[in-house]
Structure formats: C-alpha cells, structure tokens
Amino acid sequence: MASIAAALHDLLNERDLSVEDGLSRHFTDGFRQSTNGDWIDRSAFAAQLDQLRLLVDRAEIRVVDELTSGSAYAERHVLTATMRDGSVAAQEVFLFAKIADDGRFESLEELVRPLTEA
Numbered sequence: 001m002a003s004i005a006a007a008l009h010d011l012l013n014e015r016d017l018s019v020e021d022g023l024s025r026h027f028t029d030g031f032r033q034s035t036n037g038d039w040i041d042r043s044a045f046a047a048q049l050d051q052l053r054l055l056v057d058r059a060e061i062r063v064v065d066e067l068t069s070g071s072a073y074a075e076r077h078v079l080t081a082t083m084r085d086g087s088v089a090a091q092e093v094f095l096f097a098k099i100a101d102d103g104r105f106e107s108l109e110e111l112v113r114p115l116t117e118a
Helices: 004-013 019-026 040-053
Strands: 027-035 039-041 057-067 072-083 088-097 105-114
Touching: 004 019, 004 057, 004 072, 004 105, 019 027, 019 040, 027 040, 039 040, 040 057, 040 088
Parallel strands: 027 105
Antiparallel strands: 027 039, 057 072, 072 088, 088 105
16 A cells, blocks of 8 residues: 555665656656645756755654545644754655556645644
C-alpha cells in the first residue's frame, strides 16, 4: 500500500538513498503536488527535497489518520523536523492523493498548518 509516511521517511531520513531513487520508488514520473493551493511538478518537488535535506537532520512522521479506497488516498500526519542547527519545527498536514495503477503516488493535494508545539 502507498504511504506518505514511508515516502517522507525515505526522502528525508534515508540519506544513502538519492532523492531521485526515493522519488522513483514512491512517485510517478508525471507526479504533481499542490501545497496550500500552489502546484508544482516532480522536478520542482525534487528541488525542494534537495533543499530540505540540507536543512533537516531528522524527520519524524506521526500518522494520525489514513484511508485508502481504490486509487484514492487520504491522510493526516504531524511532521516534526529536527534541523541541523538543533531547532525543531512541526507541522500538521492534511492530504488527498491519487495512487497510480503501479501503487505509486500520481498526485497529491495538501494543506499544511504550522504547529507551535512539536
């Protein structure tokens, strides 16, 4: 089953896995993502991940709710990132996704809410 938590773990914590290999494992070539209404394609997503890897030392993903029905996927998680400078940032993410026939994510629409406490 497709899992955003597994994808984020691979992309943010498994540094022996390249961003491109992690993307290929979890996301289709035509993947698109919307965060708070702003759409990006897979190459822009990869560039964001490259930048995040420079800033984030470790990410913890706590799944609150998750549901799959056919190709539809819905999930809510809290992501807590420990930055390389020792600071901690947390956000709650609500998302809906479409899963391709091969089990990878084809598109993802999410709303992100920063949290003041991790």
